[in-house]
Amino acid sequence: EAQVTQNPRYLITVTGKKLTVTCSQNMNHEYMSWYRQDPGLGLRQIYYSMNVEVTDKGDVPEGYKVSRKEKRNFPLILESPSPNQTSLYFCASQGATNEKLFFGSGTQLSVL
Amino acid sequence: GNSVTQMEGPVTLSEEAFLTINCTYTATGYPSLFWYVQYPGEGLQLLLKATKADDKGSNKGFEATYRKETTSFHLEKGSVQVSDSAVYFCALSGGSYIPTFGRGTSLIVHP
Numbered sequence: 001e002a003q004v005t006q007n008p009r010y011l012i013t014v015t016g017k018k019l020t021v022t023c024s025q026n027m028n029h030e031y032m033s034w035y036r037q038d039p040g041l042g043l044r045q046i047y048y049s050m051n052v053e054v055t056d057k058g059d060v061p062e063g064y065k066v067s068r069k070e071k072r073n074f075p076l077i078l079e080s081p082s083p084n085q086t087s088l089y090f091c092a093s094q095g096a097t098n099e100k101l102f103f104g105s106g107t108q109l110s111v112l
Numbered sequence: 113g114n115s116v117t118q119m120e121g122p123v124t125l126s127e128e129a130f131l132t133i134n135c136t137y138t139a140t141g142y143p144s145l146f147w148y149v150q151y152p153g154e155g156l157q158l159l160l161k162a163t164k165a166d167d168k169g170s171n172k173g174f175e176a177t178y179r180k181e182t183t184s185f186h187l188e189k190g191s192v193q194v195s196d197s198a199v200y201f202c203a204l205s206g207g208s209y210i211p212t213f214g215r216g217t218s219l220i221v222h223p
Contacts, residue, residue, distance in 0.1 A: 040215070042216045097205065105154060106155050
């Protein structure tokens with residue numbers, strides 16, 4: 001089954017404690033991206049990747065890092081989380097331009 | 113740059129009512145247009161799409177027509193059900209890998 005898998009589903013942490021949210025897709029897609037979803041603000045893109053070792057900033061990249069060492073994986077790293085990064089995060093992948101995005105189930109992050 | 117504007121919610125309807133969620137866009141060239149749906153506690157999933165002017169996308173009783181002259185892609189359903197309660201996102205993809213999303217419209221359907 002074609003899918004994007006994110007882990008963990010829920011995460012509670014404290015300010016400054018490094019964390020990683022994993023994302024993996026099984027469709028051999030070149031394009032992957034991370035979004036955060038906040039009430040009233042919709043989806044905002046954090047980072048995206050066109051292929052292995054190719055990443056670029058989205059609309060709200062501050063405080064986040066990503067890496068794309070393998071085609072299937074695209075982890076999101078928060079080196080020093082802060083409370084304003086409390087949000088619902090989604091990973092997505094896409095097989096070709098103008099095709100649909102496949103989304104993960106989301107990670108609800110709370111930074112205390 | 114590209115942009116998508118959709119009506120603010122929440123939209124509250126009774127079961128079997130007619131639904132319209134407005135979506136307009138700004139883009140260069142000829143983008144593909146999408147509606148995604150997000151059910152409570154889940155990620156977004158594609159509801160329907162249209163790739164060129166006058167195309168009609170349809171799925172699960174929902175329809176939307178790509179109107180280039182009015183740069184619109186309004187979502188409609190003739191008779192909503194409680195199970196349609198969700199957040200709906202209009203989006204466009206303009207030939208690159210970077211889609212543009214609207215802010216989402218929450219739909220609440222009462223029995």
